[in-house]
Amino acid sequence: MVKITFIEHSGAEHEVDAKEGLTLMEVAVKAGVPGIDADCGGACACATCHVYVDEGFTSKTGEPSPMEESMLDFASERQDNSRLSCQIGVKSDLEGMRVKIPEFQG
Template sequence: MARITYIEHDGREHVVEVKNGLSVMEGAIRNNVPGIDADCGGACACATCHVYVDEAFQAETGRASAMEESMLDFAENVQPNSRLSCQIRVSDDLDGLIVRLPENQH
């Protein structure tokens, strides 16, 4: 289980524990974290679970796949640390992960 901090665009923080094997997106949805819409339910078919991964965890979360990079083309304000949270699997290595949410997902 990993403790993940989701920081909304306005600075509000939500610290939740997420079971290993779930995605960062699923952790947000199951804990009612606002700002992650997940319109496609985690199928990497939209960009409504866009997050910015904290620098300290970029190596642990890995690189975006080609499919994920294609979907990020639909996200607003994409940065080098942008990821789709549905594509980041939670493990003990992600304990302490911080992700920041964009101003909007559409």
């Protein structure tokens, strides 16, 4: 298991044990993390699982695909470290990663 911390806009933290092979979105939904709506179920067809990846982990999560970039255009409050959590696979080198959830999704 990989420890990932989701931080709500309010500052509330949710540290979860994430199973490798799942996506961050799947992990957040299974753990009941508020703010990850995941309306499309992980199909990269919306922006309701938008997160801000901790700067120390952006190189480990890789670059957004062109499809993800397109969906991020619909994200509220997009930043340089914005990603869709449905597009980030959990792997061991993400141990300790912290992701922030924006105030509004989509």
